[in-house]
């Protein structure tokens with residue numbers, strides 16, 4: 001992992017930039033706000049812009065953390081009980097900051113099938129979800145995964161801004177570099193022999209969006225998932241795509257099953273903890289690492305862990321046919 005600690009002078013530049021623009025950017029997720037934020041990001045301190053450019057080009061570790069931003073806990077207010085209630089909180093400043101740094105790595109996008117089509121997600125524990133395989137779970141291990149592994153248009157990167165994490169609940173991280181696989185196993189993982197089902201966050205029951213129409217693509221992926229590869233790209237320095245909890249192989253394909261088992265075991269062994277603290281901004285390379293979250297005890301009293309999350313793509317054009325318009329960042 002690489003870390004950049006914001007120094008006092010840099011923090012002043014960031015705060016001033018936010019002071020000047022946050023009030024005018026009423027709807028952070030609107031097309032006009034996102035375009036303005038992308039331009040304003042070029043006024044961030046040079047060291048941050050340089051580090052994010054190196055990160056975007058994979059010259060640094062797959063996990064990159066910027067620490068030292070200070071969250072005004074009083075202004076932000078209590079952690080909402082559900083992401084649907086996010087409007088009750090005043091987190092526009094943090095959303096603008098996260099969108100700004102994210103735009104230096106690529107372009108933020110979202111899914112019309114996730115969190116009611118919000119571009120900036122809230123990762124908070126939700127009562128009743130304790131044991132679900134969802135970001136809103138708590139008491140159960142959130143098994144490691146590539147974010148939106150099932151989808152060919154999944155993000156290149158993910159960004160998190162931690163608003164609070166009072167009990168230091170751990171995000172887990174596993175690097176693709178940790179793999180030491182025999183050539184034969186590696187070769188199998190490079191072949192299109194694996195199914196990945198859509199994870200539960202894309203189900204209609206975890207959205208309040210009216211009309212099932214936006215879910216039809218994901219439902220089709222559920223009915224007949226494509227066969228995909230776990231490893232791809234350079235044979236010696238591959239990228240990965242996996243979410244074992246939602247994966248299977250064709251019946252009778254013992255070779256693929258064993259290769260997936262070996263892969264999963266090695267990643268399991270190499271996983272390490274990342275305990276995000278207030279104000280930490282983390283970038284996760286969705287091609288070079290997998291991530292999950294350890295169990296924790298939620299409080300539901302307004303003091304719970306709260307992370308803002310954005311999906312980032314290198315290339316919005318790839319999803320153009322799956323978005324209703326140029327100005328719309330939501331894939332359906």
Ligand SMILES: NC(=[NH2+])NCCC[C@H](N)C(=O)O
Nearest residue numbers: 133134135143145199201245
């Ligand atoms: N292995 C898994 N649990 N995968 C699903 C991950 C959770 C999902 N990304 C969410 O936002 O809720």
Ligand SMILES: O=C(O)CCC(=O)C(=O)O
Nearest residue numbers: 123134135171291292293
């Ligand atoms: O809570 C975390 O640290 C990670 C959550 C996550 O991976 C998810 O919601 O997909």
Ligand SMILES: [Fe+2]
Nearest residue numbers: 145146147291
């Ligand atoms: Fe995730």
